[in-house]
Amino acid sequence: MSAVILFISFLGVIGYRYLSHFKVSPQSLLNFFGTPKEQLESTGGLTNFLVLGIRGEGEDSPDLSDTVIVISYNHEKKVASMIGVPRDLWIPSYQAKINTAYHYGEEASPGAGIKFAQGAILEDLGLPIHYTAVVNFSLFKQAVDLVGGVDIDVQPGFVDDEFPIPGRERALPISSRYETIIFPDGLNHMDGQTALKFVRSRHAEGEEGTDFARSNRQQQVLSALSKKIITPSFLLNQQMVDELINIVNSNLISNINANLYPSLAKIALDIKDNPVRSVPLTSSPDENGVAILYHPPTFKYNGEWVLIPKDNNWNALKQYVKNRLSQ
16 A cells, blocks of 8 residues: 555655746646546546566666556545556556566567557556656665665565576576575565565466465565655655656656646645555455456467456446445
C-alpha cells in the first residue's frame, strides 16, 4: 500500500520544490490550492495511474516490467486503491504476459511502450489509464541509499541460488550467469543494491519463489522507504529533496505533465492519513473467499506459466475490479 503514497509522494515532492524553488505561474498555484479533479483526467470520478518497474540494465530485455501496479484515486472520497497486477497475467490480444506489453511497444516504436501497457490494462481489467510512470530500478536503489538504507524484518528467510548477474545473460558456463543471495530470518539492514536483490529474487524454494511473495517483499521495502521520505526531517532538508528530484528525473519516464505536479502534491497530502485500499489479484482466496485468477494448463499458452480469470471469464474479472474500486 505504501507504493501508492511513495509514488505520489515522489511526484509530490517535485511539485513542492516546483512551487517553492522555481518560477511558479499563477495557474500552478491554483493547481495546488484548487481541486485535483479539475486538473487531472478522470473517468467516473476516478483517476487511474499505472506504475511500471523495469530493470533498465543488462542485455536480456531490460524493459520487461518486473512490477505492474495500478493506483486508482477516488476524487469524491479522497481515497486511493492499489492493484498489484501479477506480471504473469495473460493478454489475449497480445498472446503474451502483461509484463511484456511495455517491451513490445518500445520494440514496435520507441516511445510507444506506455500506450501498449495502458492498452493491456484496459483490455484485462477494464480500467482506462490516465497517467503512467515507468520507473527504472536505479531510482529505487539510489533512493534507498539516499535515505541511508532501510531496515527490513525478513520473515521467513530464504536462499536464492539463481539470482541473475546483470551483463552476464549469455556467459558460459551457464552457472556463471548467477549468484547466490541469502537473507536470514529477522531484521536486515539493506543498502540500495541489497534491497533491490531482496525485492527481485524469484528462485528461492517454496513460497518465497513466487511472484506473490515478491510483491509482498516489494511492499515491505517501499513501506520502509516511504516512512523515511515522508518525514519533516527529510522534506525540510533542501539538499536531500533536490538529490531525490535529480534521481527521479534521471530514472523516470512519464506522460505526466510537470504542470500537474502541484495537483499530485495535493493528492499526496489528502491521502497521507487515509488507509490505502488493496485490490488483490491472486489465485488464492481473498478475505471473502474469492479466488479470481487461476493457472491454466501451460500447453494452451505456448508452454508458458500464466494467470487468467477463473473460467476464462474476463468480464467477471473486470466486474470484480469495478466492484472493489466502488466500495
